[in-house]
Amino acid sequence: MTEKEFLALVKEIELLKSTLALSGWDIQTGMPERASEYRAEQNAFLSQLLFERMTGEKMTLAMEYFAKNRVELSELGQKVYDKVKEGYDKKRVIPAEKDEAYNREASKAFTNWIKAREQKDFGLFKDSLANLIAMQKEFITLWRKDEKTPYDVLLNQYEPGMTVEILDEVFGKVREGIMQIRQTIAEKGIEPRVDFLSRKVPKEFQISFAKELSTALGFDFSRGRLDEAVHPFMTGFNYNDARLTSRWNEEDFQMGIFGVLHEQGHGQFEQNVSPDFEYTPLKNTMSMGIHESQSLFQEIMIGSNKSFWKKQYPRFQEICEGRFDDIDFETFFAGLKRSQSSLIRIEADTLTYVLHIIIRYEMEKMMFNENVSVEKLPELWNDKYEEILGIRPQNDLEGILQDVHWTSDFGYFPSYALGYMYASQMKHAMSQTLDFDTLLKCGEYLPIKQWLDENVRVFGASVKPKDVLKNATGEDLNPKYLLEELEKLYFDVYQVG
Amino acid sequence: MTEKEFLALVKEIELLKSTLALSGWDIQTGMPERASEYRAEQNAFLSQLLFERMTGEKMTLAMEYFAKNRVELSELGQKVYDKVKEGYDKKRVIPAEKDEAYNREASKAFTNWIKAREQKDFGLFKDSLANLIAMQKEFITLWRKDEKTPYDVLLNQYEPGMTVEILDEVFGKVREGIMQIRQTIAEKGIEPRVDFLSRKVPKEFQISFAKELSTALGFDFSRGRLDEAVHPFMTGFNYNDARLTSRWNEEDFQMGIFGVLHEQGHGQFEQNVSPDFEYTPLKNTMSMGIHESQSLFQEIMIGSNKSFWKKQYPRFQEICEGRFDDIDFETFFAGLKRSQSSLIRIEADTLTYVLHIIIRYEMEKMMFNENVSVEKLPELWNDKYEEILGIRPQNDLEGILQDVHWTSDFGYFPSYALGYMYASQMKHAMSQTLDFDTLLKCGEYLPIKQWLDENVRVFGASVKPKDVLKNATGEDLNPKYLLEELEKLYFDVYQVG
Incomplete structure (x- = not known):
């Protein structure tokens, strides 16, 4: 076995x-709706080909040979080996037919989720979800090494080293801090005007502005595209093909525009991983939390910054052909950042967003560590919303059916909250050498993009999340930067103190 | 080897x-533009997997085993075997690395064709084309059995049994017949009014009308979709997923609307092949000419029929919100069917279209039977247009760069002309039992769809084109029905006789 054969x-x-x-x-x-059955067969077949290559005889030979003959690999070859070995070990313990069955079930689950959403009825999705959870639980018993709880096994897959123990503590602090900010602005703040946010902005204007912003911030459309999807996402096939999706509402321009700001941050990550890692798993991310930090950096650190909008608001007004000419900048910006309890995560404001994540984290803990039955989930979901955000969903579409994740993935949600914290910490570190606000005021985004490229994105999956954070910011995960960021932003918008 | 293993x-x-x-x-x-290099690698890999399965050890075993033990196969199994054997023999003679290289070259050729179009410069596409032709010529020597000329080998692949000898004769008659009609209407006809054809019709109106028509004619959007493409096409993944594409011009509503009428005809073929043939090559078409007959039936036999527009014009007027209220039906219909020499095939009118095909047929004969060098092709192309249509392209974009076909396929073009003839002959046969004009007048398209489903589409590739034509129409290919159709239509539109 040579390195060349292994890399092929x-x-x-x-x-x-x-x-x-x-x-x-x-x-x-x-x-097309009726194509899903055929597609499930197709994906199962492709997954089987993939599975064979990831765990078959040849790979086993490579894993064993280079375990003993590591020195025959180049430096890059060794990094690739280590990353492949992780995936190998993870896949290897799952029998091929179970892996295939899971993929098939996930494909059907997505179709049922769409139907359930149309009928606002969790009942139509329930069985798929139960099947997926049961299969995941079986996998967990096969994957589990020294993780303290079953859910830790899933967390660890998205964010290496992350545990329920750590998250319970960090989320406790963040929840507490956000509650305090919410209380302060509720007591002393002045509620911003928001009526103008629902003014009709034609979809093509929104797309045009969102694409212009994305391009200015550094997303390269010659290596990517933008489409519509029920649940927006980004998917990167390789560094020359990163695809954004968004959804549009002509009576709510923020949804689509901030959605694209977010997804193009994911896209920038994909586009700027070192080309040396192409055709290897090093082209991926070191963790989902770090990937989210790149989307949230764009959406929150840049997209919620007053200087950013100071520069961009006139352009927005121009594109909107007079529709916002009577709204001055201060009013516009404050309206954008109004905070209010809401039911839908992806429409949540910057202050309450992490609370939505904490709810999902609690739900997933219950699914995997407390074996709660799927029938009870909608009720539990609604109870959590009432407890933490003070409002209760009236149906499953505005409750438990809102996210696509549980049609295939569990343990992912905490990454969003980690992304918030990582992004805040990166912004703090970057501000030691860059005049962040001035750059945004001038619309000069390139130095920011370069900092993120060089300190985070370029490494892909060749480093550990903990290390990239330490190297980029000089310290370990510290939730205080997020709380400082939120306090500064919301005390300004709500004119507190 | 069992039938089950073979079918798997x-x-x-x-x-x-x-x-x-x-x-x-x-x-x-x-x-994305810059994704093409990666995609070429990806397609080469997938093609290699395909090639292995089509020609590898297991398939060879199956081919040999069932050649001797045919009786062990069910009736369907035997049909599948025969079809697979054709593909096996075709592929088997091409070495794997040459097949791969061709796919990679074709992928690059497409990218270069796009660039060449942007620059209106054939020079940017020339080398790719030369490479593809050279590779095809090599393949032809490997494929050739008793075909009289190299080009016959290619013709035969799209239209089993078709030869240069037959086409030279049939195209001679058709060209002569069309020339006579053109001469008659030029001498005695009254030129229709066409100024209103370039009235601005917003793209979304066009899409809406085109989708409505397609649905009424029998295309099922729950098993298909419609997108934009530079060069419109239809691709059918399976009978539940047939994809149409079109391009839109707000100053030329005919392009998009007739384009969709055409492509949804291809789509209807795909959607109505017997589901029994799913996951076998019998789900494909018996020939490209027959497939084209289905698109041209929709575009020409239905879409150029006066009774059809008598019914649909009021609806078109309605969707266009008053833009055509001053144009009476006779004027509208005559304008639609005006005939005029033009440079672009896909914008050509119904009368001259086949002449565009004859030019391409002559070009392909020169490429493969006369070994003309690629440098000379643009000039030869332009000369042919001057000779046959009396007009000369001013640049390569309106000349030789207009069609996507030569980025991968050669020998396909004649299928379009065969499709015209087949469609006319089918309409003639259908009219023996159906009152065609009355059905169109009433907007009752279902009996027509059913006739085509039952007599043509359902068979997929399980029959020969010659047989399906004979069974459906009672006779062999006869170009007179096309000429009769064209004469009737154009003498009416030009008020001759």
Whole structure:
């Protein structure tokens, strides 16, 4: 076995993964409804080819050979080996037919989720969800090493090293801090005017502005595209093909525009991983939390910054052909950042967003560590919303059916909250050498993009999240930067103190 | 080897083909420009997997085993075997690396064709084209059995049994007949009014009307979709996923609307092949000419019929919100069917279209039977247009760069002209039992769809084109029905006789 042979096998794996990613993108961007059965067969077959390559005889040979003959690998080869070994160990313990069955079930679950949403009836999705959870639980028993709880096993897959123990503590602090800010602005703040936020902005104006912003911030449309999807996402096939999706509402321009700001941050990550890692799993992210930090940096650190909008608001007004000429900048910005309890995560404001994540984290803990039955989930979901945000969903569409994640993935949600904290910490570190606000005021985004490229994105999956954070910011995860950021922003918007 | 094992292998082949088809659709409907290199690698890999299955050890075993033990196969199994054997023999003689190289070259050729179009410069596409022709010529020497000329080998692949000898004769008659009609209307006809054809019709109105028509005619959007592409096409992944594409021009509503009418005819073919043939090559068409007959039936036999527009024009007027209220029906219909020499095939009118095909047929004969060098092709193309249509392209974009076909396929063009003739002959046959004009006048399209489903589409590739034509119409290919159709239509529009 030579390094060249090993890398050729790894390349096949990556090509199959990006083929499945293309299929996944297609499913969510308008695949004909009745095509799903055939597509499930197709994806199962492709997954089987992938599985064979990831765990078959040849890979086993490579894993064993280079475990003993590591020195025969180049430095890059060794990094690839380590990353492949992780995936190998994870896959290897799952029998092929179970892996296939899971993919098939997930494909059906997505279709049922769409139907359930149309009927606002969790009942139509319930069985799929129960099947997926049961299968995941079986996998967890196979994957589990020294993780303290079953849910830790899932957390660890998205955010290496993350545990329920850590999250319970960090989320406790963040929840407490956000509650305090909410209380202060509720007591002393002046509620911003928001009526103008629902003014009709034609979809094509919104798309035009969102694309212009994305391009200015550094997303490269010659290496990406933008489509519509029920649940917006980004998928990167390789560094030259990163695909954004968004949804548009002409009576709520914020949804689409901030959605694109977010997704193009994910896209920038994909586009700026080192090309040396192409055709290897090093082209991926070191963790989902770090990936989220890149989208949230764009959406929150940049997109919620007053200087950013000072520069961009006149352009927005121009594109909107007079529709906002009577709204001055201060009013506009304060309106954008109004905070209010809401039911839908992806429409949540910057202050309450993390609370939505904490609810999902609690739900997933219950599914995996407390074996709660799926029938009870909608009620539990609604109870949590009442407890933490003070409002209760009136139906499943505005409750438990709102997110696509549980049609295939569990343990992902905490990444969003970690992304908030990572992004805040990166902004703090970046501000030691860059005059952040001035750059935004001038619309000079390139130095910010470069900082993120060089300190975070370029490494792909060749480093650990903990290390990249430490190297980039000089310290370990520290939730205080997020709380400082939120306090500064919301005390300004609500004119407190 | 059992039938079940054989069919499982065949299913894998079909799943890989539809995966490549998805990738191909994606390339032409907005894949990021810079993604083409990666995609070429991806397609080469998938093609290699396909090639292995189509020609590898297991398939060879199946081919040999069932050649001797045919009786062990069911009736369907035997049909599948025969079809697979055709493909096996075709592929088997091409070495794997040459097949791969061709796919890679074709992928690059498409990118270069796009660039060449932007610059209106054939020079940017020339080398790719030369490479493809050279590779095809090599393949032809490997494929050739008793075909009289190299080009016959290519013709035969799209239209089994078709030859240069037959086409020279049939095209001679058709060209002569069309020339006579053109001369008559030029001498005695009254030129229709056409100024209103360039009235601005917003794209969304056009899409809305085109979708409504397609649905009424029998295309099922729950098993298909409509997208934009530079060069419109239809691709069918399976009978539940047939994808149309079109391009839109707000100053030329005919382009998009007739384009969709055409493509949804292809789509109807795909959607109505017997579901029994799913996951086998029998789900495909018996020939490209027959497939084209289904699109041209919709575009010409229905879409150029006066009774059809008598019914649909009021609805078109309504969707266009008053833009055509001053144009009476006779004026509108005559304008639609005006005939005029033009440079672009897909914008050509019904009378001159086949002449565009005859030019391409002559060009392909020169490429493969006369070994003309690629440098000379643009000049030769322009000369042909001057000779046959009396007009000369001023640049390569309105000349030789207009069609996507030569980025991968040669020998396909004659199928369009065959499609015209087949469609006319089918309409003649259908009219023996159906009152065609009355059905169109009433907007009752279902009996027409059913006739085509039952007599043509349902068979997929399980029959020969010659047989399906004979069974459906009672006779062999006869070009007189096309000429009768054209004469009737154009003498009416030009008020001759």
